[in-house]
Amino acid sequence: xxxxIAGPMSGFPDYNYPAFERAExxxxxxxxxTLNPANNPACDTWDDYMRAAIAQVIQADGIAVLPAWQMxxxxxxxxxxxxxxxxxxHSVDHWAAHTPAEMIS
Numbered sequence: 283x284x285x286x287i288a289g290p291m292s293g294f295p296d297y298n299y300p301a302f303e304r305a306e307x308x309x310x311x312x313x314x315x316t317l318n319p320a321n322n323p324a325c326d327t328w329d330d331y332m333r334a335a336i337a338q339v340i341q342a343d344g345i346a347v348l349p350a351w352q353m354x355x356x357x358x359x360x361x362x363x364x365x366x367x368x369x370x371x372h373s374v375d376h377w378a379a380h381t382p383a384e385m386i387s
Contacts, residue, residue: 283382285309286317286339286364287374288357289348292328301348305374309346313382317342332356339363344385345371 287305291297302320309316317338325331335356339345345364351357364371370385377385 283313283343283385284315284317284341285344285346285377286335286342286360287319287346287348288339288354288360288371289351290354290357291320292354292356298348305346305348308374308378312378312380314346314377316346328356332359335360336363339369340367342369344377345369346374346377347371348374 287302287309289298289301289305291299297320299320302318306316306318319331319335319338322331322334325334336359339360340363342364345361347357347361351361361371
């Protein structure tokens with residue numbers, strides 16, 4: 283099961299990459315594959331970052347949201363798209379509390 287990690291970046295120290303990396307490590311340790319926007323190549327504009335992120339969202343089987351994701355225009359857009367595509371959205375902790383097999387059934 284492939285999870286996209288969504289959360290706030292703008293305005294955070296180091297663009298909140300440490301939180302994305304911690305979430306990725308936790309989710310991978312539970313058996314999930316991850317799509318982590320913090321690992322994407324550098325882009326020139328916010329729009330370019332979002333185009334790359336949206337391409338990942340549409341590949342995901344689920345969205346794992348970080349705390350304060352609601353404060354991020356980008357994460358809110360990612361969650362909106364996920365809901366429109368009927369892709370489940372849960373906190374990182376919720377996903378980590380279950381195995382991928384449990385989340386599919």
